[in-house]
Amino acid sequence: MKPLELYNALLQxxxxxxxxxxxxxxxxxxxxxxxxxxxxxxxxEICIGAILTQNTAxxxxxxxxxxxxxxxxxxxxxxxxxxxxxxxxxIRPSGYYNQKAKKIRNFSAYLEKNYSxxxxxxxxxxxxxxxxxxxxxxxxxxETADSIILYAAGKPVFVxxxxxxxxxxxxxxxxxxxxxxxxxxxxSQLPKDAELFKEFHAxxxxxxxxxxxxxxxxxxxxxxxxxxxxx
DNA sequence: TACCAGGTCCTCG
DNA sequence: CGAGGACATGGT
Numbered sequence: 001m002k003p004l005e006l007y008n009a010l011l012q013x014x015x016x017x018x019x020x021x022x023x024x025x026x027x028x029x030x031x032x033x034x035x036x037x038x039x040x041x042x043x044x045e046i047c048i049g050a051i052l053t054q055n056t057a058x059x060x061x062x063x064x065x066x067x068x069x070x071x072x073x074x075x076x077x078x079x080x081x082x083x084x085x086x087x088x089x090x091i092r093p094s095g096y097y098n099q100k101a102k103k104i105r106n107f108s109a110y111l112e113k114n115y116s117x118x119x120x121x122x123x124x125x126x127x128x129x130x131x132x133x134x135x136x137x138x139x140x141x142x143e144t145a146d147s148i149i150l151y152a153a154g155k156p157v158f159v160x161x162x163x164x165x166x167x168x169x170x171x172x173x174x175x176x177x178x179x180x181x182x183x184x185x186x187x188s189q190l191p192k193d194a195e196l197f198k199e200f201h202a203x204x205x206x207x208x209x210x211x212x213x214x215x216x217x218x219x220x221x222x223x224x225x226x227x228x229x230x231x
Numbered sequence: 232t233a234c235c236a237g238g239t240c241c242t243c244g
Numbered sequence: 245c246g247a248g249g250a251c252a253t254g255g256t
Contacts, residue, residue, distance in 0.1 A: 054238040095253040
């Protein structure tokens with residue numbers, strides 16, 4: 001199964017996921033329905049959400065985002081100047097709250113200092129520059145940087161996470177791929193299309209939750225044993 | 232109870 | 245580089 005075939009199979013099974021979930025009319029949309037442009041505030045929220053969701057279930061991040069919204073603090077200027085303890089309490093449900101409080105403040109302070117708190121200024125940079133700049137920030141690694149670039153900036157980079165690596169390993173039987181290897185693999189086999197990349201990654205996550213779990217059987221999986229064969 | 236969740240950083244070899 | 249530990253809540 002080639003990557004594009006896998007994508008089509010997953011899309012047919014799970015339907016469109018419309019990631020990234022983002023606050024819309026006061027509440028977090030389970031799936032981001034409308035495809036019109038994201039607002040500046042929503043782009044910022046995605047950046048924060050991408051940091052908060054590190055190794056944590058999304059449900060917990062939703063609680064944290066709701067708290068930030070209720071406190072009317074989910075803005076670059078506010079977070080960059082907020083007390084760390086206050087932020088930590090608000091994002092408590094997201095886990096690692098002390099570390100993450102620093103991370104989201106660090107990111108906000110950087111955005112404020114260098115881009116007047118406007119993600120669109122940051123995102124106007126060439127992808128390579130943007131990526132290395134994000135990676136230079138403490139608290140932003142490969143996946144978080146790419147999630148921001150893809151879902152907030154809307155530029156086509158393929159996001160690799162633990163689920164994607166797991167999917168690649170199963171059926172492959174190949175040795176573990178590094179982040180860069182896995183990313184290069186997908187990007188070399190797919191059209192460079194941000195909407196496709198967004199949807200594909202979201203579908204892999206959904207599929208991994210339902211079937212391709214840590215200890216999961218390929219027996220029950222609708223893709224069968226050869227899910228990744230010949231990829 | 233124990234394990235897992237849309238990782239990243241730091242410290243050693 | 246790559247392995248191993250720390251970081252922490254909430255759901256099953």
